[in-house]
Amino acid sequence: MKKFLLLLFSFLTISAFAFTSAFAGSAILQWNPNSESDLVGYKVYVGSVSTNYDQNIDVKNVTTYKVEDLVPGVYYFAVTAYDTANLESDYSNEVSGEIENFPPAPPTGCMIIEIISD
Numbered sequence: 001m002k003k004f005l006l007l008l009f010s011f012l013t014i015s016a017f018a019f020t021s022a023f024a025g026s027a028i029l030q031w032n033p034n035s036e037s038d039l040v041g042y043k044v045y046v047g048s049v050s051t052n053y054d055q056n057i058d059v060k061n062v063t064t065y066k067v068e069d070l071v072p073g074v075y076y077f078a079v080t081a082y083d084t085a086n087l088e089s090d091y092s093n094e095v096s097g098e099i100e101n102f103p104p105a106p107p108t109g110c111m112i113i114e115i116i117s118d
């Protein structure tokens with residue numbers, strides 16, 4: 001029985017880890033469409049330092065995009081356009097924003113359901 005409980009406990013511990021995911025925010029960007037006939041799509045650039053992007057995402061031919069899995073911090077974004085010859089534009093204007101991990105709301109409706117005095 002002890003062995004079974006220990007096993008069960010291990011399983012529950014592992015499950016708890018498996019279902020606990022770290023906080024990650026997201027940022028939804030939008031830009032004006034290009035008008036070139038040979039346009040293929042856009043790339044969204046992401047960085048934590050202004051004008052120094054460490055990641056780019058080929059978002060294809062859309063003009064709004066949700067950048068996901070952002071841990072708390074300040075982020076800078078810019079967009080480029082590229083065409084069928086894979087020629088890429090300069091960066092758009094840069095935009096920035098902060099992802100914050102707020103604490104949970106205080107629980108409400110706290111009450112005593114029983115007082116036990118011996």
Ligand SMILES: [Ca+2]
Pocket residue numbers: 036038083084085087
């Ligand atoms: Ca072109």
